Amino acid sequence: MRGLRDRAGLTNRQIAQALGVSESTISRVMAGRSPGSMHRFLFAMALMCDGSSEESLELIMRMARRRRAHLQQPVEGLLGCDPDLITTPAELVRGMRVLRIHAGQPSLAELKRKSPNRALAPTTINEVLLGQRLPSALVLACFVAACGVVSPESDRWARAWQRVMITQQQAGWRSKAPFARMVRFKLIALEAAVGPSFVEPFRDAHQDINGHLAVPPGPV
16 A cells, blocks of 8 residues: 555645545554554555556455455355345356455465365356356355355355346346256265255255246246
């Protein structure tokens, strides 16, 4: 943050005036004495100091990694993303990105290593996080498990995936039928690694969606 400030040739007073806070607040943040307030200023400061949204996101990711390393605790709960509000593919992808950030922004290789049975292919999850494809119930289950989400919190992600797929089906999307049985089989095999209580909601969502997709939508 000090680098951003110096690059733009600004003073703490000028930044404080622009953000509507006291100069002492900015001074404490710049000195690292107010870590709880840093995230409130990172995004605004990057844009103020001729930066970009990508640069501010990278700073936020770095702070999240430092915080997770300091706490040395598994990620539990939603951590800023509510799956109950997810209804579209874009919202699902954004939620997965947020979950990854709060998990310490693990690399694709780390996600594979942390996923049950190492079943999360880096190429697949990279395409999903870039919004190039929709995740299957299996991919999402492996991803949230790799990010440290546990049952019953994981149930909400299964329901979010189900809502997204239903809206896609209503818009004319069709499942790749040849892979339906394979996904179901792999979800059942996943139970040995993470337990039936974790897998069951994803398996039920997968079966329900395949049932929906087997029947063409009727007239509204």
